[in-house]
Amino acid sequence: MKIELINTGTELLIGDVINTNAAWLGQKLAELGLSVERATVVPDGMAIQDALGEACRRSDVVIVTGGLGPTSDDVSREAASAVLGLAIDVSDAVLKELTEFFAQRGKPVNEHNKRQAMVPHGGITLPNKHGTAPGVFLPAALGESRGLSCAVFLLPGPPRELKPMMEHEVIPRLREMLPGGEDRVCRYFKFTGLGESDISMALQNGLEAIGGLEIGYCLGKGDVDVRLSGPAGAIERAGVFCREALGEYLISDDRRLVEEVCVAMLSERGQWVATAESCTGGRIADRLTNVSGASRVLGHGFVTYANEAKTLHLGVPPELIAAHGAVSEPVAAAMAEGCLRVSGADHAVAVTGIAGPTGGTPEKPTGTVFIALASKGQPVEVRKRWFSGERERFKILTSQTALDFLRRRLSGYGLPIS
Amino acid sequence: MKIELINTGTELLIGDVINTNAAWLGQKLAELGLSVERATVVPDGMAIQDALGEACRRSDVVIVTGGLGPTSDDVSREAASAVLGLAIDVSDAVLKELTEFFAQRGKPVNEHNKRQAMVPHGGITLPNKHGTAPGVFLPAALGESRGLSCAVFLLPGPPRELKPMMEHEVIPRLREMLPGGEDRVCRYFKFTGLGESDISMALQNGLEAIGGLEIGYCLGKGDVDVRLSGPAGAIERAGVFCREALGEYLISDDRRLVEEVCVAMLSERGQWVATAESCTGGRIADRLTNVSGASRVLGHGFVTYANEAKTLHLGVPPELIAAHGAVSEPVAAAMAEGCLRVSGADHAVAVTGIAGPTGGTPEKPTGTVFIALASKGQPVEVRKRWFSGERERFKILTSQTALDFLRRRLSGYGLPIS
Structure with a gap:
């Protein structure tokens, strides 16, 4: 047609x-x-x-x-x-x-x-x-x-x-x-934490084996939609296969963004999250509060751009910043732990990095970021990432990764190994 | 052609x-x-x-x-x-x-x-x-x-x-x-704080009187671009006229957004701004930190979504919240004053409002927001606004207005009368 x-x-x-x-x-x-x-x-x-x-x-x-x-x-x-x-x-x-x-x-x-x-x-x-x-x-x-x-x-x-x-x-x-159009449905499986080619490598053969599916990949802002259309039964089987193959990377099968999934999961459990942001400058809190109902899960957020703000509001020791630099694993961990303590929340995410275009060094080039997640009764975990490109892309990918760490913890998958 | x-x-x-x-x-x-x-x-x-x-x-x-x-x-x-x-x-x-x-x-x-x-x-x-x-x-x-x-x-x-x-x-x-294409230039005059029709009412006749100009109006996210193209001399005269007619509403004549203008003006003076956000959830800090060089002008930001966060981090008295409600002129003022004091910044913007879709009341319907600006050595000023529509539009317009209040103060225009 x-x-x-x-x-x-x-x-x-x-x-x-x-x-x-x-x-x-x-x-x-x-x-x-x-x-x-x-x-x-x-x-x-x-x-x-x-x-x-x-x-x-x-x-x-x-x-x-x-x-x-x-x-x-x-x-x-x-x-x-x-x-x-x-x-x-x-x-x-x-x-x-x-x-x-x-x-x-x-x-x-x-x-x-x-x-x-x-x-x-x-x-x-x-x-x-x-x-x-x-x-x-x-x-x-x-x-x-x-x-x-x-x-x-x-x-x-x-x-x-x-x-x-x-x-x-x-x-x-x-x-x-x-012909056969009445039975046709379409569903979007949204993944994050893997590249488009990794996702297609992992899924393409299995999806083709189901038969009758139109498969499209669409790169979003920090996530990838796999768009499947076909008969309802085939879509059902495809959903089972996607979960088996890449469940820990799957955000939603209904187009919801990672912040929407986080707010829903926290809300269900009656839990709270707090944010401590340096390089993302409020983007993580902004994304969470784009979701209606965020006031039930987010009470406190900090934009600690200056070192003294990290010390004053989050209790990060100045000597820690002096010893390791503001963009470092220990400072990210201290920011998350301080944020958890000060806010009384159940979970705290913290990020510190170099958004650029200036501020990079040979050891810590522009785009370097440490992302920390602290939860009540669990040891804080930190991961290092490097997101090249422009400032806006850096903020999108850093906030996406931080929110995904929270989603993973809430889902029981834990953070990625490295 | x-x-x-x-x-x-x-x-x-x-x-x-x-x-x-x-x-x-x-x-x-x-x-x-x-x-x-x-x-x-x-x-x-x-x-x-x-x-x-x-x-x-x-x-x-x-x-x-x-x-x-x-x-x-x-x-x-x-x-x-x-x-x-x-x-x-x-x-x-x-x-x-x-x-x-x-x-x-x-x-x-x-x-x-x-x-x-x-x-x-x-x-x-x-x-x-x-x-x-x-x-x-x-x-x-x-x-x-x-x-x-x-x-x-x-x-x-x-x-x-x-x-x-x-x-x-x-x-x-x-x-x-x-014909005559070599001499042709184009310039964008970006206005905020007035509707598209108010701007065209104020400018159209004067711009037409200059002659030789192509005039276009383009509605942005919280601002309006007036696009003028024509011979260089006519564009020069149009710029003078735009400044005379609507200078206090003019953000830039080079497409810069209000956050870019604010960061540049603060940076020139060596001044600092801090943010205290309830309903915008970090959007104001996020916009400021989208600008390269923001670390020279923004050190501290707060997302005080919960009432206890307003008290704990900004020192807003709980009795004030109990007496007037979190969405009120006195609470907005106290947030801005507290933010100024805690951060040691030269200026502090604070917002508290109802982003919706829930939370509205007959006296304070969804979309109601109080925007406060405090500066060292000046009395705090608060304005009430009402921005109807969806959550995202509310956040865009509230953050735009707050940033514009800061731009106005830095330019010496002062806040709008009401």
Whole structure:
């Protein structure tokens, strides 16, 4: 089944907005086992008509986003009508909804808004719970008079309107068009602590042996998603295999990030974590507190960028810093132990390192970091890592590794050996 | 001048990679006063040939990214040759560079790598300092035999190779093609603390009166860029006008973020800042420490999510919290004053609020936040804000506002009145 995307919007072409809709739609279609054959961005206005005509001649399905608003350059409805040779009706049902929507806000429907009730003849409107513009589905048979056989979906541009409509209205219809599509599911297995090639080496043969799976690897920020789509039974077997092969590196099978898994596990046990950060400057606490409910598991965090802050708030002895340097295994351990003691938490993570671009030495080059984990009643453990690259990458990978150490301890796997 | 983009890469179509190249190129072209008329993404392989042929018939310039690598599905060179009716030469100069590149790594050039020395006949190679694949410029005259008059640029896909080549090789050539293009400059004026419409109301007429400017507004994360392109003299006058009209809201005229401006101003004065964060959970410290050199201006930061942490580390009296609630003006003030005292810094920012989705009350709904700024020898000041929306948006806007209060104090503007 050949499928194309057309995104309309001048803001995409002048770079004011990054086209994340295209990537999101591409992922959703990949989950169904469909690959987009071409994606085209055109400005607002009638440029869409040429692009849509060409796409309908090449493909079986075209998904259009944008151009359903009330203004004169929102012309996706008109363009589709012209391409498929359809008259335009005014939908009484949509007009009624629009009238009610505006009445609730004490306004009459004006002529511009009424444009949103227009539907190419034979089209099926798709409800929009987050905006006034309904989507439109034009089944392939409607293009017969022009010799076309291509189904067209007209969807709104704003992501919060587009995404639910895609999930609830478009994907079920695409499944019906696909042989065996109804039974197809997709699941993401998220791993961390191993490179993409290590993961594929460990999994590829076993996953291929299960049969019937589409396998994709996607490198995230410090983690790797293995995207599997196929029949539900095969996905089930694949999940068992992934756990057997690489269980200790598996964060989640539902796209949750490591911080979400940590907050959930701590919350379940009624345990607390505290953070002591030098080079990550608050990123670990920030990531944990991005999760709703973090206030039940994180009470105290420290950004001890200066040496005196490590001493003052965490009780790291100045002589320890003088003897080993602030970026060292003993100082990381003392930071974690001090953080545990001061906060009264059950677990404390601490990091000290050199984010760069300056501050590196031959023995401790930029990117060197010590990550420590202390837990009540257990000896503190420290691991050394080296994350090359830019400051932002360093912070992402260091915070990811620290959070993963916590996840491993909570899961009973323990820290990696080295 | 009609210009189109073609980005190649299957990873873009299945959503594994977001097409940030297209947005970046669109911005760079907008700075020259050029609008992209269409942007097309095609998978790796010969799909590019059809797309390029269509684009060359419609446009004056086509910029292609990707498909210059050594593997068999990197076929941008072949596609361009086929579309323009050109033979393919092997460039001795490129082959020599490739041979040297691999020799330095102790390897011979293999047959796959030699593909990167192929150049459509008459094409001009564009040097690539960050990779092995040179770019190719095919002037419009080369397509004569096929009745085409369209200049084609073939550029590498990886951003770190693409961006310098665009800046140093493509933009100067595009300027030559544009009437008056050599004198054209572009500058971004970044504002915060006002909405996009307030800014355009204040600036639009004055900027139009200067004449000769292309004006674009771009909403960022808590700030708004006003992008001006035009003759250097007009841009100079526009800068003076922007400062006169909205100086206190102007963060930078060189794209620097508020945290970069704060670190630079503190660093210049040899002053220190400390942070005390409840609802932002470390985001303010994280943003400051994203800036290289932050260790000269930030020594101490606190994430005091729990009430007892506010008391223990910042000395906020428990009775104050009991009387007013943790989310209140007196507690925000006490957090900032305590943070200043404990850290010995010159300035301290403190925030306490309700990030949601839970925890709101009728008097203090989700999104309520108090932001306090204390500086040595000055009375602490607190402002109340309400930022609706999701948790991430709340953290972005709260941290932006807190950092902007610091910028305002350092610039001598003082905090906003309410």
